Amino acid sequence: MNSKDPAVPAERTQADGRVNSITKALRILDCFTPERTELSLSQLSRLLGMPKSTLLNQVRTLESSGYLMKTHDTQAYRLGFKIMELSYCAHAAMPVIQYAIPLMEELQAATGENIYLTSYLDGRVFYLECMYPSRRSVAYSVSGKTLPMHCTGCGKAMLSQMPAEEAEAIIDRYGLPPVTPNTITDKAVLLGKLGEYRRLGYAVDDEEETPGVRCVAMAVRSSRGEVAGALSISGSTLSVNGDNIGEYAKLLSRACNALTQYAHLFPAIQCAPVCNIG
Numbered sequence: 609m610n611s612k613d614p615a616v617p618a619e620r621t622q623a624d625g626r627v628n629s630i631t632k633a634l635r636i637l638d639c640f641t642p643e644r645t646e647l648s649l650s651q652l653s654r655l656l657g658m659p660k661s662t663l664l665n666q667v668r669t670l671e672s673s674g675y676l677m678k679t680h681d682t683q684a685y686r687l688g689f690k691i692m693e694l695s696y697c698a699h700a701a702m703p704v705i706q707y708a709i710p711l712m713e714e715l716q717a718a719t720g721e722n723i724y725l726t727s728y729l730d731g732r733v734f735y736l737e738c739m740y741p742s743r744r745s746v747a748y749s750v751s752g753k754t755l756p757m758h759c760t761g762c763g764k765a766m767l768s769q770m771p772a773e774e775a776e777a778i779i780d781r782y783g784l785p786p787v788t789p790n791t792i793t794d795k796a797v798l799l800g801k802l803g804e805y806r807r808l809g810y811a812v813d814d815e816e817e818t819p820g821v822r823c824v825a826m827a828v829r830s831s832r833g834e835v836a837g838a839l840s841i842s843g844s845t846l847s848v849n850g851d852n853i854g855e856y857a858k859l860l861s862r863a864c865n866a867l868t869q870y871a872h873l874f875p876a877i878q879c880a881p882v883c884n885i886g
Contacts, residue, residue, distance in 0.1 A: 632658075633666055637675065637687070646684040699751055704837075704873035705737050711863040712739040712839070718859055719852075721843035724750070724823075726762040727836065727875040731778040733763040734875055736837070758798055759787045761813035761825030762838035766876075768805035769827040769835050775802065790815040810857040815845060822848040826860040830871035837874040839863055 639647055639655050649667060653660045667685060670676040674690030699705065705725065712723045716739040723739040735753040757763030757778060767775045776799075784793045792798045805811040810826045823842035827835050841848065841856045848856070871877060 629666075632656075633670060633675075636663070636666055636670060637691075640687050646679060646682065646686045648682070648684045652685070695752055702736065702873070702875075704867075704870050707870045707873070708737065708839075708867060709739070711866055712737065715739070715839070715841060715859055715863055716741060719841050719843075719856060721841050721847065724762060724825075724840045724842060726766075726838050726840070728757065728763070728766055729754070729875055729879060731757065731781055733757055733760050733766075733838075736875075755817065756782060756785070756787070758782070758784050759791045759813070759816045761811050761823040761840045761842070764802065764805060764813065765811035765825040765827045765838045765840070766835045768802040768811055769829060775799075787817055788815055788819050790819075792816065808857070810860060812853065813840075813842075820844055824848065824853050824856045824860065826857065826864050828864045828867045828871060828874065830877065831868060834871065834877060836871035836877050837867075839867070 635656055636652060639652055649660050649663060652667065653663055656663065667676060671678060671685070671688070674688045676685045677688040678685055708725050712725060715723045720741050722741065724735060725737045727734045727736060732754040733756070735750045738750045755763065757767055767778065779795060779798065784795060784798060786793050792801060810824055813823045813825065815821060821842060822845045823840045825838050825840035828837045828839065830836055839860055841860065
């Protein structure tokens with residue numbers, strides 16, 4: 609019996625060619641976030657608007673394949689180890705990280721601060737790698753983390769170098785929710801700041817994403833001027849201050865210029881037709 613046999617039901621597809629069952633499975637995985645690490649079948653049903661009876665087979669398939677796992681104590685589901693395995697593979701498949709690491713090491717040695725390499729996907733900052741000092745205070749890998757663009761140094765650096773209509777489309781889509789008391793939540797104020805950062809060539813996050821943390825960030829652009837990503841130097845408000853921000857910006861400029869030749873390898877450029885807001 610072959611796939612064209614009328615006895616074999618054809619996989620349903622959407623008008624754009626996407627396979628419905630795969631789309632549903634991916635929607636299940638998308639329900640899990642850093643704030644929602646465990647979800648019951650009932651919770652998944654409510655989030656997706658799908659009957660539990662329909663959802664159960666999807667969840668069981670993902671579980672048997674290692675993409676979901678059931679906890680022993682609560683019987684809720686969490687992302688499986690297969691996701692971690694694929695994350696490692698995805699990280700290894702990004703050559704831009706390997707090209708950036710020597711530059712990040714130089715920045716870290718010169719400043720003693722955390723150095724972040726980012727891109728952007730679907731209007732959010734997408735973290736690729738971080739170089740920590742020996743006094744590392746972060747207890748988890750940052751690779752794959754996403755954050756809003758309006759409250760992060762890297763996000764504002766990238767927004768400031770985008771065409772105005774693209775930056776405003778991102779702002780309008782996500783809004784400007786407060787993350788800390790310092791987060792800019794007024795669109796006119798943010799646009800004014802972005803204009804200032806465009807003239808300066810770098811952006812500053814002044815406790816807008818994490819209290820007590822200040823960072824200086826600069827966009828990485830392609831030879832055609834496309835925004836590919838950003839690098840940032842991040843530390844405490846005591847260690848990153850008015851006395852060294854200008855010097856840190858010069859260090860970032862040299863590193864970002866060196867990454868220009870690899871701009872085409874950043875996710876924002878590679879995924880632009882699919883993921884980014886135009």
